[in-house]
Amino acid sequence: MARLIIRLERPDAGNIYYKGDDINSFSAAQLKSYRGNVQMIFQDPYSSLNPRKSAVSIIREPLTIRKIGDKNERDEMVMQLMAKVGLSKEQANRYPHEFSGGQRQRIGIARALVLKPELIIADEPVSALDVSIQAQILNLLKELKHDFGLTYLFISHDLNVIRNMSDRIAVMYLGKIVELAANRDIYSTPMHPYTRMLLSAVPSGDPKNKNRTLSIKGEARNEGEKGCNFQNRCSYKIDICAQEEPPLKRYDQQRFCACHRGGSI
Amino acid sequence: MPRLLEIKDLRTVFDTAKGRISAVDGVTLGLNSGDTLGIVGESGCGKTMLALSIMRLIPANGKIVNGEILFSGQDLLKISSEEMRKKRGSEIAMVFQEPMTSLNPVLRVGEQIAESIRLHQKLHTKEALALSIDQLREVGIDDPEKLIRDYPHQLSGGMRQRVMIAMAMSCHPQLLLADEPTTALDVTIQAQILDLISTLKEKNNMAVILITHDLGIIAQAAKHVAVMYAGKIVENSTVENIFDHPLHPYTRGLIESMPARCAASSDKGNYLKTIPGNVPSLYNLPAGCRFFDRCTSAQKECNKEEPVLKEIEEGHFVSCWKYPGNIN
Ligand SMILES: Nc1ncnc2c1ncn2[C@@H]1O[C@H](COP(=O)(O)OP(=O)(O)OP(=O)(O)O)[C@@H](O)[C@H]1O
C-alpha cells in the first residue's frame, strides 16, 4: 500500500486522492511537488541508504536534485536537521556502514524531512532495530511530528507500538481493511472478530497477566476464495459469511468495520 | 539429583580478520526439568551462539574455550562427537528461527520427519512414517495424512514451524532449545506456536530454553529469565522479579521502554522511556562494565573493572557494581 501511495506502483483499480486530486492523473509539475510533500521512511535502514555516500550527502541529496538553495544554505539546513534527529557534526562525513542501525534510521528520517514534507509514510520504521533503540526512534518521530506539524501513515505489525503512536488505526487482514477506528476505540471496544483475536494474541508484557480472553485459532486461508476472508477462523460465522464478502461499513463518525455481524457481537 | 542443565563459565570465541571476539563470555546458568528459561537480549549479544554451544554446533571459525555444560550431571564438552550426535535429537533438540533454512526443500514433510526419527530409532520407513503422522497430530495439525505429502515451500510459516517442532519432539527430548521460534510469524500464529510449546513441555515434563528479543514473549512464556548484554548475562531471576523488580539498570531500562507498559497516546507529551546510546560492538567493548557508557546510575568505579554475576537476593543474580554484595 505504501508503494502505491508514493506512486512507485499504480493501482489495478481505485483511486488515491491527495488534497482532493487523484495522484494518478497528476501533471509533471504536480507530481514533482507531491513527491516533495510525501516522503517515506523505510523498514530496513541498512538497505535503504546508498553505501557509497556520506551521511551528509545522503541527507542533502533531495535538495541538490531539486536545486533548492545555494551550497551554504543546503549545508545549513542539513546540519540543523542532523542536530534535530540526534546526529552529531562529527558524524556528518561518515558512511552508512560506520553507523549503528538506530543511527542509520536517524539518517533516513533526516533525509525524509529535508524537503519539509507534510505526509510521511513510515513503513515498519522500528522493526529492524534493537529493542533498546526502538523507543528512542519512536520518541524522535513523535517529537518531529509535533515540531514540524507532520501527518504520519505509520505501518507496523506491533500493536503495542501502534497503540503508542497513532490517533486512528486501520486493521488489515489479507490485503483488506477490516476495521478502522480511533485508537482508544480499537483497543477498548474492538468490533471485528479479527481485531479481537489480534488483541488477544498480543502478549501483555506483564507476567501476572498471561490469560487470553479469546482462543486463537486457524491460519490465513488462500487468496481468491469466496466470502469473508476471515470466515475459516471466525467464531461468529453465519451463512452469509461463506457467500458474500462483507463491505467496509460506517458505524459512526470515526468507525468502520467489514463484518456481516458488525455491531451485533 | 543434579539439575537437568548447568552451564558454568562458558566462553565461546570467534577468530576473525578483525581479531578475536567472545560471543559468549563467561555464561553461567541452570535449568530444571519442566521449566522454561527465557533468554532475552539484543541482536548480536550471543543468544544463538549460546544455544549452538549447548548443541556443540557452533560455526567452524568458532570454538568453546572455557567452561562446563553439565547435562544431567554429564559434561557435554567432554564427550566424543559421536556421543554428542546421539544426544542431539534424542535428548536435546533445537528449533531454529527460520524453519525454511533447516528443512530440506526437496524432501516431502513426511520423509523428513521419518528420517529424523530413523536417526535415533531402528524402524522401517513405514513405521517411521506412521510415527510422523502421530507426531504431526501432536503439534496440532488437523490433516497430517495430507501434510506428509507436501513439500516445505507449500506450507505457511506457521505450519513449517509446527513441522520443525514435530521433528524436534519426535524423540521426546528432555531439553528443547527454541531460538526465536516465532519471529517471522504473525502475532496470532505466534500465540498458537507459543501455546503449543508450552503444552508439549507440560505433557513431557520437558525443559525449554526460549530465546527471543521480544520481552512480551518472555513475560508470556518464561518462568525464569536470563538477560544478556554483549556476550554476558547481566541478570537472571524469576520472570516476576525481572518484570516487577528488575535490579540491573539495563533490564530496568528495557522493561520501562516497552511500549506495552506505557500509556496509549500519540501525544507529544507521552514519550517512552529510553536507554541512551547504542549497543557496543564486541570488537570494541568499553573497559569495565559493558553497559557503563549507557548507564544512568554508573559510578566512577564502574569502568575500572568488570562486575561479575552474583546472587543479590535469593534466586536473583545481578552483575552490577551498584549492589553492595558485589563490591569485594
Ligand atoms: N561465524 C561467525 N564468525 C564471527 N563472528 C560471529 C559468527 N557467528 C556469530 N558471530 C558473532 O557473534 C556474536 C553473537 O552472535 P549471535 O548470533 O549469537 O547473536 P544473537 O544474540 O543470536 O543475535 P540475533 O538476535 O540477531 O539473532 C555476534 O556479534 C556475531 O556477529
Ligand SMILES: [Mg+2]
Ligand atoms: Mg540469534
